[in-house]
Amino acid sequence: MGDLFAGRYLIEARLGDGAYGEVWRAKDRHRDQVVALKILSSTQPDDAWQEARRLTELESPNILRVSNADLAIDVPYIASALATRGTAADEMKPLGMAPARAVHLIRGTLRGLQLCHDRRILHRDVKPANIFIGGTGDAQLGDFGCAALMAPDDTGNPHGDPDIRALEVLKGGSCTRSSDIYSAGLSLYAMLTGSLPFSLAALGDFKALREAVTAGMPDVRDVAPHVSLGLAQVVRKATAPKPADRYGTVAEFSAALAKHATAHADIWRVEPSSAAHLDHVGHDRCWTAVRRHDAQMIYVCVDPSGRKWDVLVRRSSGRRANTLCRSGLNSSATTVHLRRIFDKLR
Known part of the structure; x- marks a missing residue:
């Protein structure tokens, strides 16, 4: 030093x-x-x-x-x-962030990315670790170490973190505005769930990574059932394997997110061991929801019961919402019922 x-x-x-x-x-x-x-x-x-x-x-x-x-x-x-408030990667650990917060950050990121594209610059490395949190809590797109000047045909050489590369780039094709949009969509998935869906380190080699990306994105609501169907559809379109199936521009992607910027309830996942509001010992997954119209706080928990799961819904007063509780559900039925609960709360 x-x-x-x-x-x-x-x-x-x-x-x-x-x-x-x-x-x-x-x-x-x-x-x-x-x-x-x-x-x-x-x-x-x-x-x-x-x-x-x-x-x-x-x-x-x-x-x-x-x-x-x-x-x-x-x-x-x-x-x-020098960013002093960390990154989206820090904020999303370990279980993701509230959907409205994730949408807010990614729309800010897209505004920064739009400026890059307007100036004929490809970022090539849009990911949560490169989305910095500014002093006002807004997103700032940073780390231009992989950024490229667009060639006359609007492309750049393949570059950037393999975990966020679009399929065409993984296959050796050029980076484009569309591959930046894919990476931003993948970043939104990670902010909603707590992790990227694909990892070169976990899969072992580029062949396995290409095969996983070719198969398509896992449904974000399978991992994060509190995400609305509409927002999940935006994520899926932004991360489509084929560039022609993605949003055509950054502005189009941002516009699709606008309706998801607010919700009737803020919902986020919490770690059972760190949730102080109720006794969560032994629970598998837990969420907190705060309804904006009445400031009512609601807790949704999945409690393993042998090979089945019980879904428990309680208000901050401790009273159960019995009409939403279910017992003895298998894994897929649990996910479906959680989606229904969160759709009602939202």
Whole structure:
């Protein structure tokens, strides 16, 4: 620590690293400000950092601002604003976030992505870890280490985290605006459920990953039954295996999400071991719902009973909502009944 990089950045602390570089907290002595300095280890001929002005001119409340991009003794780097409130990846752990919150963050992300596309820049790495939380709680799209300048045919070389690559990119095809839209849709799925649906590390190799993506996305409501059918359909369209079946533009995707930005009830999943409102010991899955019209708090729990499950619904007063409770359900029937409960609450 204390080393000077590129003649201007005083290294203060390591913030993290990944497949495409290391990130450091540094003091920019030219501007007298603290920045996040990403030193890139993997590059492509069309990387956007090679035209720094294109990145530094991306100014929006939904962009984590880039202050500089350059080479230091043949080592490429990008300096950007330092995010202090974490990322969507932090906020969604371990069980996802309330749907309205997820929609709010992804729509902010899409506004930032729209600016990139308008300036003929592909992000190529839209994922929860690159969606930063700004000071007002809004989303800021950041980490342009994989960003590309569009070729004349509006494409870029394949790049970015394999876990969020669209099928055509996994097959060796070019990145496009549509592949960015796919990655944003996958990010929304992760924010709703707590994890991405596909993982190269878990599947073992690219062949298995391609096969999983080819088979299509799992239904978000199988994992997160509190997500509305309408929102699940938006996720499915955004992440369709074929580009022609996805939303045609970022603006179209955002418009489809607009009706899901608010709901009659905020519903989110909680860990049984951390839920202090009721005795959740032994429960399999638990949710909290707060209805906006009467501030009524409702708890929905799945209680394993041998090879079957009981669904328990209680109000904050402790009184059971007996008309919604069910006993002795199998796995699929439990999921169907949970969807019905949340549809009523919503």
